[in-house]
Amino acid sequence: MNILHITPHLGGGVGKAHAAIQGATGSSVDRAYYLLEEPRDRRYADLVEQAGGRLHHASQGVSLADLIDGADIVQVEWWNHPRLYHLLAASHLPPMRSLFWAHVSGLFAPYIPTGLFSAAGRFLFTSPCSLQSPDIAALPDDVRARLGVVGSGFGFEDGAPGTDPGQGGGTSAAVAYLGTVDFVKMHPAFFDIIDAVDNPDIRVSVWGGFDPEGEPAARARAMRHPERVRLEGQTADPRAALQAAGIFFYPLREDHYGTAENALIEAMSLGLVPVVLANPAECAIVTDGLNGVVAADPAEMATRLGRLLGDPEARARMSAATKATACERYQPRRSAGLLEEHYRALMDEPKLKTDFASLLGAGPADWFLSTQQRDRSSGPGRMFASGGALSKGSIDHFLATFPDDPGLLTLSGATRVG
Structure with missing residues (x-):
């Protein structure tokens, strides 16, 4: 075929x-x-x-x-x-x-x-x-x-059950996040959750490209316990970054548009225990208490992450289950x-x-609006304006492709004024 x-x-x-x-x-x-x-x-x-x-x-x-x-x-x-x-x-x-x-x-x-x-x-x-x-x-x-x-x-192909998890997997209490370092996808309470964990020894490595002057970096500096977070930047070897940890900290905003969640599945294939919020995409991958922790809200996430850090037996049990899930379902x-x-x-x-x-x-403005509204009586979606950043599918992305389109220029002016 x-x-x-x-x-x-x-x-x-x-x-x-x-x-x-x-x-x-x-x-x-x-x-x-x-x-x-x-x-x-x-x-x-x-x-x-x-x-x-x-x-x-x-x-x-x-x-x-x-x-x-x-x-x-x-x-x-x-x-x-x-x-x-x-x-x-x-x-x-x-x-x-x-x-x-x-x-x-x-x-x-x-x-x-x-x-x-x-x-x-x-x-x-x-x-x-x-x-x-x-x-x-x-x-x-x-x-x-x-x-x-x-x-x-x-997942990583050689991360199947029975393989050596390296330093990480269920054997480590180190915590990592890998993904988009931007509140377009990260939950806005990302750093508040880490601050609220009842364990002074928690350390979270945050992997992903970031703007040193951007909002996530500013929020990290403003934490009550800024020593708990290290913004590592982009990595050319995500496997090595993940293997150094045993817990995958992955709080995403409730209206994020992701589905496959590659980083989550890769982490699970290496035996990292995922800690996620109860969003649709994550709930389709992680089963609470079996192969990870699914928290209802940021406060519960902080509480349960703290418990997981102090429970190596639970980490080891869920680590084995995460690897089995990745091996059976995500190949x-x-x-x-x-x-x-x-x-x-x-x-x-x-x-x-x-x-x-x-x-x-009929044209670019209609195409853009079709991604933002289920119908014309509803308000614009949160991606309507991108604040000047050329994020995919944003009004600025459409304008960069069709810079002279009158409808897009009108929409862009409305978002800048509004």
């Missing part, structure tokens, strides 16, 4: 997922990738190519229509990237068997345009938490039957197999031509 992937890029989480899946794909599937942007970081793109994937870039002048015509199935890697909206809504694409794989949850902004669920031959999520959306409950039965879940987060070969099952089902269906413009909107 010839699968054509259309994706804005192969960086970050989507690139990491496809590098792993390409390596786990059997000989019955041939994959090609059409990238809307040139890779800035070629790490995962190179791994995809080394594993047999063929890469095409929009800037090379290759005919996307010809690629679609030659593909059995077109898999669209979906998130609210402005170039992806433009490609689907403003291009005359030939008939295709389409499969969309969503890399955002859709539970909060950025929302997934509901018309895509009906238009796609198959629409897949990366976490079962997405099925909790009211948008899904409102779909007809025949559309819901075309939905599915295929995970895109994977590239499992996701590659699930994708292939959906491909085979789609092969029995005809290629169809879809009017994506009618589903997504």
